[in-house]
Amino acid sequence: MTATNIIPFPRQPAREPVSFxxxxxxxxxxxxxxxxxxxPLGEDATSYSGLARVLRAARMxxxxxxxxxxxxxxxPEGIHQTMDAETLDAAVIEAGxxxxxxxxxxxxxxxxxxxxxxxxxxxxxxxxxxxxxxxxCPLPFGSKARGLYTELVLDAxxxxxxxxxxxxxxxxxxxxxxxxxKEAGMAITAEHVRxxxxxxxxxxxxxxRGSGAFxxxxxx
Numbered sequence: 001m002t003a004t005n006i007i008p009f010p011r012q013p014a015r016e017p018v019s020f021x022x023x024x025x026x027x028x029x030x031x032x033x034x035x036x037x038x039x040p041l042g043e044d045a046t047s048y049s050g051l052a053r054v055l056r057a058a059r060m061x062x063x064x065x066x067x068x069x070x071x072x073x074x075x076p077e078g079i080h081q082t083m084d085a086e087t088l089d090a091a092v093i094e095a096g097x098x099x100x101x102x103x104x105x106x107x108x109x110x111x112x113x114x115x116x117x118x119x120x121x122x123x124x125x126x127x128x129x130x131x132x133x134x135x136x137c138p139l140p141f142g143s144k145a146r147g148l149y150t151e152l153v154l155d156a157x158x159x160x161x162x163x164x165x166x167x168x169x170x171x172x173x174x175x176x177x178x179x180x181x182k183e184a185g186m187a188i189t190a191e192h193v194r195x196x197x198x199x200x201x202x203x204x205x206x207x208x209r210g211s212g213a214f215x216x217x218x219x220x
Contacts, residue, residue, distance in 0.1 A: 020045075020054050022061055025072070025189055025211045028203040035070040035103070035209065036062040046082045048091045055095035072103045072130060072151075080114040085121030092127075103128030103151060112138055116148065123148055130189075137173035146184035152177065156190040156202060156212065182206055 019041040027034045038058040044050035055073060062071060073092070083091070092102060104127055106119050111131070123129045130151035131139075139145065157174065181188050190202050193212035202210060 020058050022058055022065075023211055024066070024215065025209045026215050028190075028199050028207055028210045033066045033068040035068065035072045036066060037072045037074060037105075037211070038062075039074045040076050045076045046079045048083065048087055051076075051079075051083075051088075052091045052094045055092055055097060059096055069101045070103075071097065071101060072105050074105045074132070075107075075110070077107070077110060080110065080118055085118055085125065088118070088122065089125050089127070099126040099128075103130050105130040105132055105151075105153060107132050108134040108137075108139055120148060123150075130187075133177065135174075137177055141177050141180045146180055146186070149181075149184075149186060151187040151189060152181040153189045153191060154178075156193045156198060156207075156210065178206060 021039045021041065023037040023039070024033050025035045025037055026032065036058070038055060040051065040054045042050075045054050055071075059071065063069075079088070088104075104119070104122050106129065108131055111119065112134075119129050128150040129148060130153055131145075131149045132153040135155060154174065154177075178188065187208045188206060189209040189211070190199075190207045191211050193199050193202060193210040193214040196214050199210050199214045
């Protein structure tokens with residue numbers, strides 16, 4: 001009788017399934033997709049391997065849905081405490097992202113809490129950096145901010161004025177910020193756009209992109 005040697009191989013622990021939401025921002029003037037928006041879900045997204053897996057899966061999903069190659073990564077809250085710019089840069093490159101097609105989007109509240117150093121370091125490495133603005137506009141929007149951010153993301157104003165951000169005499173915080181963003185050549189994005197009529201007014205006011213209920217007929 002021949003003896004058989006059985007060599008046990010250790011089982012690899014099962015990986016947690018990746019979890020993210022994938023939205024779309026549309027060009028307000030032509031109605032075409034302008035960017036896919038990836039929002040990682042779960043604590044694992046603040047680790048190197050977790051973020052790389054989430055972004056890789058999101059890229060593959062986006063490629064099957066749209067010919068537009070642009071992606072925006074909404075930076076998970078708390079990532080300032082777990083990853084520096086070098087590590088974050090390496091994670092998104094491992095996921096297959098290129099500098100010309102990916103924008104990091106930071107919440108203004110996170111910039112207020114942790115400072116702009118991470119955003120500055122990513123911009124210096126050639127990535128796009130968007131600021132998701134707080135309604136109270138707590139950060140100054142001087143020349144330093146205008147040189148840092150490539151996109152400004154705002155909630156769509158409730159009372160849309162076609163002259164919003166066009167009149168230098170507008171002293172409202174959002175009006176001043178819009179005017180500064182336009183002068184700096186930033187893309188300007190409106191979230192939670194409710195209707196196509198509002199989308200048209202926002203385009204007149206200088207917004208470039210939008211997301212929200214207005215886009216439902218575009219998907220039909």
